[in-house]
Amino acid sequence: MFEGLHRHLLDVTHPRVAGDLPALLRAAARSARSALGAEHSAVWFAGSGAHGPLYLLDGDVFVDVEAPPVAVAPGRPRQSRPAGLPGLPATGSALVAPLDADGARGALVLTRATGFTAQEEQAAAVLALSLGMAVETTLLAAAERVAATAAARAALLERITGLLQTSATSAQITARIPPAVVEVLGCLSSSLHVLDGEDLVGASDPPLPEALRRVRRGADTPVSQAVRTGRPLVVTREQVAGYRDLDGLDPDRSGVVLVVPLRGRDDVVLGALTVGWDDRASSRSPLEHSDLDLFAAVAAQITVALERAQLLDAERSSREALSRSHEALAVLARDLQRGLLPTRLPARDGLQVATRYAPALAGADIGGDWYDAVDCGGDVALIIGDVQGHSTRAAGLMGQLRTAVRAYVSEGHDPSAALERTNRLLVDLDAGLFATCCLLRLDTATGVVTVASAGHPAPLVVDDAGLHEVVLDPGPPLGVDPGATYPTAKHRLLGRGALVLHTDGVVEVLGEGSERGERVLRATLQEAVGADPGRSAERLASAVMDAIPHELTDDAALLVATFTGSTAGRLDASLWLPPDIRSVASAREFLRGRLLAWSADELADEAELVLSELVTNALVHAGGGAGLTLRFDGAARRLTVEVEDSSTRSPRERDAGPDALGGRGLAIVEAVADAWGVRTTGDGKTVWAELAVEVD
Numbered sequence: 001m002f003e004g005l006h007r008h009l010l011d012v013t014h015p016r017v018a019g020d021l022p023a024l025l026r027a028a029a030r031s032a033r034s035a036l037g038a039e040h041s042a043v044w045f046a047g048s049g050a051h052g053p054l055y056l057l058d059g060d061v062f063v064d065v066e067a068p069p070v071a072v073a074p075g076r077p078r079q080s081r082p083a084g085l086p087g088l089p090a091t092g093s094a095l096v097a098p099l100d101a102d103g104a105r106g107a108l109v110l111t112r113a114t115g116f117t118a119q120e121e122q123a124a125a126v127l128a129l130s131l132g133m134a135v136e137t138t139l140l141a142a143a144e145r146v147a148a149t150a151a152a153r154a155a156l157l158e159r160i161t162g163l164l165q166t167s168a169t170s171a172q173i174t175a176r177i178p179p180a181v182v183e184v185l186g187c188l189s190s191s192l193h194v195l196d197g198e199d200l201v202g203a204s205d206p207p208l209p210e211a212l213r214r215v216r217r218g219a220d221t222p223v224s225q226a227v228r229t230g231r232p233l234v235v236t237r238e239q240v241a242g243y244r245d246l247d248g249l250d251p252d253r254s255g256v257v258l259v260v261p262l263r264g265r266d267d268v269v270l271g272a273l274t275v276g277w278d279d280r281a282s283s284r285s286p287l288e289h290s291d292l293d294l295f296a297a298v299a300a301q302i303t304v305a306l307e308r309a310q311l312l313d314a315e316r317s318s319r320e321a322l323s324r325s326h327e328a329l330a331v332l333a334r335d336l337q338r339g340l341l342p343t344r345l346p347a348r349d350g351l352q353v354a355t356r357y358a359p360a361l362a363g364a365d366i367g368g369d370w371y372d373a374v375d376c377g378g379d380v381a382l383i384i385g386d387v388q389g390h391s392t393r394a395a396g397l398m399g400q401l402r403t404a405v406r407a408y409v410s411e412g413h414d415p416s417a418a419l420e421r422t423n424r425l426l427v428d429l430d431a432g433l434f435a436t437c438c439l440l441r442l443d444t445a446t447g448v449v450t451v452a453s454a455g456h457p458a459p460l461v462v463d464d465a466g467l468h469e470v471v472l473d474p475g476p477p478l479g480v481d482p483g484a485t486y487p488t489a490k491h492r493l494l495g496r497g498a499l500v501l502h503t504d505g506v507v508e509v510l511g512e513g514s515e516r517g518e519r520v521l522r523a524t525l526q527e528a529v530g531a532d533p534g535r536s537a538e539r540l541a542s543a544v545m546d547a548i549p550h551e552l553t554d555d556a557a558l559l560v561a562t563f564t565g566s567t568a569g570r571l572d573a574s575l576w577l578p579p580d581i582r583s584v585a586s587a588r589e590f591l592r593g594r595l596l597a598w599s600a601d602e603l604a605d606e607a608e609l610v611l612s613e614l615v616t617n618a619l620v621h622a623g624g625g626a627g628l629t630l631r632f633d634g635a636a637r638r639l640t641v642e643v644e645d646s647s648t649r650s651p652r653e654r655d656a657g658p659d660a661l662g663g664r665g666l667a668i669v670e671a672v673a674d675a676w677g678v679r680t681t682g683d684g685k686t687v688w689a690e691l692a693v694e695v696d
């Protein structure tokens with residue numbers, strides 16, 4: 001009997017039953033029956049806060065009872081008839097031993113056909129009390145385990161919440177959650193997979209093999225199945241063999257694998273969370289409904305964070321795509337702007353031209369500002385303009401206007417006529433936009449500047465007389481009035497000087513106007529030219545742009561021309577010729593007298609022939625008098641003959657037969673002169689020709 005008692009004590013204190021109340025009661029019932037030689041044994045546990053009542057018959061069968069199956073009296077064990085005990089025979093003797101002093105915890109019941117001795121009653125009391133103490137220990141361990149589990153779950157939820165609050169992207173969430181689950185719960189492994197198209201992209205702790213980081217949604221894996229069905233999936237050790245791949249979990253160690261889908265709004269599944277326990281842990285603590293509830297809560301947290309992160313990812317991707325689009329548009333705008341502006345500027349002795357273009361700092365829209373410089377024989381045309389608005393339409397219109405103005409001045413039209421023709425062109429285009437433009441023509445032989453403006457700021461001049469603005473009467477912007485005229489103004493540069501043309505972006509400040517910018521521009525020009533009168537056009541243009549006192553809210557275009565001034569070797573003379581054919585002889589006499597005075601009589605024969613043809617054409621075909629101007633460049637030994645009349649019709653070369661008395665004038669001019677051309681003014685034209693002494 002003593003050996004049976006010893007074995008009973010070993011059974012109720014064995015580690016395999018620690019913390020497992022049903023296992024403890026089962027082992028105690030069997031060992032007590034064996035120790036006292038009973039035929040049957042039963043254990044009645046009255047229940048506790050953590051467990052309901054238990055009634056075990058012979059350690060094997062659980063019998064459901066609605067009321068206590070046995071009356072337990074406090075104190076010593078007592079014998080009675082077993083009648084009325086569920087599952088036990090009604091004959092023989094039953095020994096009921098309380099598990100605690102007052103019998104409240106329950107009782108150990110032993111039955112057999114013969115009664116029990118006093119010594120066996122004492123032994124039964126020891127068995128019951130030792131079982132009662134083991135029950136108390138088990139209940140305490142269970143309570144501690146419940147508390148530890150609750151703490152672990154709370155810690156997991158807290159840890160997950162903290163991680164999700166600091167995870168801004170889907171990739172961060174996927175990488176951070178599995179290690180946290182493993183660390184807090186002490187489980188075998190954890191992984192998190194997120195849908196990416198038809199693939200599930202995941203991370204795991206321990207890390208997944210490379211081949212398992214991306215799994216097809218239709219694959220035969222627990223994760224794929226949970227995502228497809230949208231329901232949690234529990235995979236036991238016995239079921240592992242049914243899957244070709246367990247998403248990276250070790251099948252030799254896996255006891256239980258739980259896969260919880262991440263269900264988002266409208267029941268859309270975003271991915272799945274996988275948690276695996278090893279076989280030892282699963283045998284000790286199998287999955288319960290509370291575990292499913294816990295990981296359902298974790299999955300819900302992850303789902304909300306993933307939806308937020310995916311929105312942020314999409315927003316970030318949109319911003320990056322928009323930024324790339326803006327950058328590409330800015331490059332396109334710069335390339336288009338450069339393509340529409342001139343790449344080469346006229347080069348003349350004594351004249352330098354520099355240009356600058358700076359786009360507005362905000363946005364990548366294409367502007368309509370432009371500049372140009374055109375070599376027109378003895379003159380140079382300087383142009384600056386600004387089309388209304390910032391758009392590809394404005395830029396395209398700018399290109400058309402620049403081409404038109406260049407063509408008109410190249411044909412010889414003066415600034416007034418060129419602007420009038422450009423204005424009519426813009427009105428005919430019906431573009432719905434207007435443009436401002438300032439056009440001036442510089443006679444490099446005399447320093448005379450002829451200026452016309454279509455609603456554009458007048459050019460600034462810095463010369464020996466100081467800094468001043470060319471006084472002119474501007475016409476309306478181009479494209480506003482089809483019948484608009486653009487009066488010209490003349491200004492003679494005195495000595496070395498500079499001409500500055502700009503668009504309003506150089507001086508205008510958003511919300512402030514242009515007053516401060518104009519003050520800075522004038523001060524910069526005065527200081528730069530005063531400190532270095534011979535400063536190049538490039539350096540002067542850079543100084544102006546560097547001094548702009550505001551952020552550019554509009555495109556800024558600048559054209560600077562520096563001029564050394566007319567020299568003593570550049571001479572000119574003019575004569576008015578009345579509408580009489582005899583004026584041709586007067587013109588020839590005037591020419592010879594000037595050439596003799598200028599020591600250029602070696603040009604007399606050719607010049608007289610060309611002059612006679614030009615004057616004759618003007619007097620015969622224009623229907624009025626003519627103005628004759630002679631310009632001589634002593635350094636270059638070049639003579640320019642200009643004949644101005646009141647007809648806007650350009651002369652045309654005719655095909656004269658051998659017996660014709662006329663029609664050969666322009667052919668003679670073409671053959672004798674080095675160059676010739678026509679400039680159309682608002683109310684007439686000027687035909688010019690150049691002759692130069694050939695140098696051997």
